[in-house]
Amino acid sequence: MQFHHHGYVSGDPRVLPAGVGERPAELPDEVDVLIVGSGPAGMLLAAQMSQYPGITTRIIEKRSGRLELGQADGIQPRSVETFQAFGFAERIIAEAYNIGWMNFWGPNPEKPDEIVRTTRTADYAYDICEFPHLIVNQARVLDYFAEAALHGPARIAPDYGVEFIGLEVGEDAVEVSVRTAGGDRRIRAKYVVGCDGARSGVREAIGRTHVGGVSAHAWGVMDVLVNTDFPDWRTKCAINSEAGNILHIPREGGYLSRMYIDLGEVAADDDHRVRQTPLEEIIRKANAILHPYSIDVKEVAWHSVYEVGHRVTDGFDDVIDDSGRTPRVFLTGDACHTHSAKAGQGMNVSMQDGFNLGWKLGSVLTGRAPETLLSTYGAERRPVAQQLIDFDKEWSSLMARKPEEISDPTELATFYLGTAEFPSGFMTQYTSSMITGTDAHQELATGFPLGKRFKSAEVVRVSDGNVIHLGHHAKADGRWRVYAFGDRDGTRLASWADAATPVFARFTPTDADADAVFDVKAIDQRPYEELEVTTAPELFRPQTGPLGLIDWEKLYASGPSKWTDTDIFEARGLSRDGVIVVVRPDQYVAAILPLDDVDELSGFFEGAFLPA
Structure with missing residues (x-):
């Protein structure tokens, strides 16, 4: 890390010299970039924009404060590599759970109602790069990006308690309506980025729609503290039994673990009633799958039930017609792609959306690059999202199989290792454009x-x-x-x-x-x-x-x-x-x-x- 080039400093060198005056406490009437939502894509984007002190960037979040318990937790090696660029890889590695192995369990041929370990596989991370495959609470990832944003020259911090209401795109700016404790107001922004999740208001406001559907399969997920006789409790596992399937992921700290529990097929007329499955039923199902082992649940930090959905938005910006204009509103993360959580990709791909867009906004707003650069965001990231959906469909289908549908007990392990480059985040390859040349050399x-x-x-x-x-x-x-x-x-x-x-x-x-x-x-x-x-x-x-x-x-x-x-x-x-x-x-x-x-x-x- 280089510092002292502006003179001797005795404080924390990660806190860069402020490039602007005092940050206004109130949202200004006009900004260059307005980020809606403080999830992984939004906070990374804020950290990136903090490197441009001459650009006025604000990030609004309807929550009253920082996220305390995130639903995403898998950190792929490409994301850790990205953390390195933002200056906190070593610190987050120290507190995270490092996935060194993934073990696979299946029915015991001699006692089919019991499970046995069938395969031990070393994780793919260190075969691909020098960075590990981690598990850490999404809230901590956001904390680190928030620190980077606050310590950057632009001193960016989330404006909590501000709800997005709607927007209107004009020729040279976007008029955004927001709701605060003091009432409704409008903000004029040169560019708006919707990082506001699967139910994105920004996506709805620009007329974009999710394309895809929900599969007829439900999963319960819970973060739990337990006592158990299951020997691989601190190892990532894919468990297949006659009673269903579990994807088991140890969490940071040495005790906490996340379990994705197969709740089975959903009836056509269910009308999402499966989402009301009681926690007690999820725990009962987990114990049935784990037999002859069991878990004694001491505390549930968080739980939910979801049906696997695979959707990609029909566009990642507000340019729907062939007008030839450059975009002013962008979508990132779950606002433009949703899928199951079991492949560990949601937070990772979302952060790469923000990384792709941030430097492009900075380059255009500082006059380094033409506005046409912004059109490359959707052109580059939408194919990546589609690849993610295709991969997740295959992984989810394999995870949900019944024992009688499995002819090769090592098939899942083979798929896990054979496709490692994609989930690790290193298969993305952008095609020729104004910022990517040809392969002539x-x-x-x-x-x-x-x-x-x-x-x-x-x-x-x-x-x-x-x-x-x-x-x-x-x-x-x-x-x-x-x-x-x-x-x-x-x-x-x-x-x-x-x-x-x-x-x-x-x-x-x-x-x-x-x-x-x-x-x-x-x-x-x-x-x-x-x-x-x-x-x-x-x-x-x-x-x-x-x-x-x-x-x-x-x-x-x-x-x-x-x-x-x-x-x-x-x-x-x-x-x-x-x-x-x-x-x-x-x-x-x-x-x-x-x-x-x-x-x-x-x-x-x-x-x-x-x-x-």
């Missing part, structure tokens, strides 16, 4: 697939010899990352740096730091012991901040070294002749370019940026 960096998230690897920081993950230096600050992987002796890398410097300057405000828009780093093939930061091209040792201090963390060596066996060129299939990898602010690979063609770099940026 993919062979130069085969381990960084175009349009997929930048997969980090260890490198050696030249200034101090420390080994770090290259991607972990990238923070959610709205900047683009440009990684210049050098040639064998560094001569072409130096020539590229000289030629590329004017390109970066063209899109960087003259009164801003040289790396305010582009964080450019060099990764040299030569051993770290042969390199000196002070002899690197000026592009890789910019002087930033009010004191004009040299940034010592732009030059890296590829390794291996005493502290790592990783050679990033070998690990990520990088050309030994050098390659440029451009990464978007949301950590997705935007362009792969030859080291000796600066014109292609310039052409790509001309399509994504406005001149400073």
